[in-house]
Amino acid sequence: MQKGMIRLCYRKVIDVHSVKPWDKLVFEDTYKEFLMQVQLYNQDKKYFSFSDIITYVPAAEKLHFLVSAAVIGYLKQLQGRVPDLVNNLGRLFLPFKNFRFEIINSDVKDKSKHQVAVNFFTDPLVWHDTINNMLLLSVPGNTENGELLTELFTLPPFVSIYSLKIPAPYGTTEQGKDLPG
Template identity: 80%
Template sequence: MHKGIIRLCYRKVIDVSSVKPWDKLVFNDTYTEFLLQSQFYNQEKKYTAFRDLITHVPAAEKLHFLVSAAVIGYLQQLQGRVPDLLNSLGRLFLPFNNYRFEIINSDIKDKAKHQVAISFFTGHLVWHDTINNQLLLSIPGNMENGEHLTELFMLPPFVSIYSIKPAAHGTTEQGENIPG
């Protein structure tokens, strides 16, 4: 029995207060890339704040995309697993297949104001049930001896159900039938 097929989104915010080594590397490299890329849109050095720059130079919206190049290698280090989110056994388990990078805030004269976010989107997950405050999920194709291997997972802050297909649809993105 399952309730539906869902996709999750986790929005990871990284700023000067981030303490994990991976986060610090992303923070430093995205700030360096921001400084480099913003020069093209701010040749007269009129603006120091990211918000002022995109307000007065609409083409500077491209900075989200241009600065995202600094995170590609770090995302590869994650080996397709959403960071920080652990199952009930304390293990990273949640695969992601897409992400979105954004600059929340930055300033060319004050690194402490630099703040970015990476939103991680999962592929389809089978939502079997909700037990207390935890979701019982399985990842399509993750089977052993004909049984779906499950993951018990508590939804922490900054995680949401991005999309849902009601159980009536009954198949995964790989075309597997999910018993109802």
């Protein structure tokens, strides 16, 4: 039985304390890109922290987008799978196409303050049930011998249900209006 379609959002925070090789590369390259891009908005070198720059130079909000170019190649390495999040068998399984990059903090003089987040938005997943603290999900189209393959997944920190689409009850249209007759 299908309860609905859900999309999950995983917020991956990367900073100087990140230890995974992929995370370290993203940290280094986004900091380099930040230093290059911030020059456009801080030509007088009056500000050092990211928060001061976006406070006093409103156009600097574009830095999120401009610095995101540094992560595109790294996202392709993930081959469409959300990193870090595994099913109860320890396998990556969550597909994604969309992401949002954001600079949480940074400083032109102190690399240790650089902190970014990559928000991964999964493709729609079929939510079948909740069993204790786990979701029973399936990826649409993932079948074997005519059977729908499922994934059991525990919601860890930094993961939320981003959107939910509940099927219309029998006898109603998708908009929830009663069918004629």
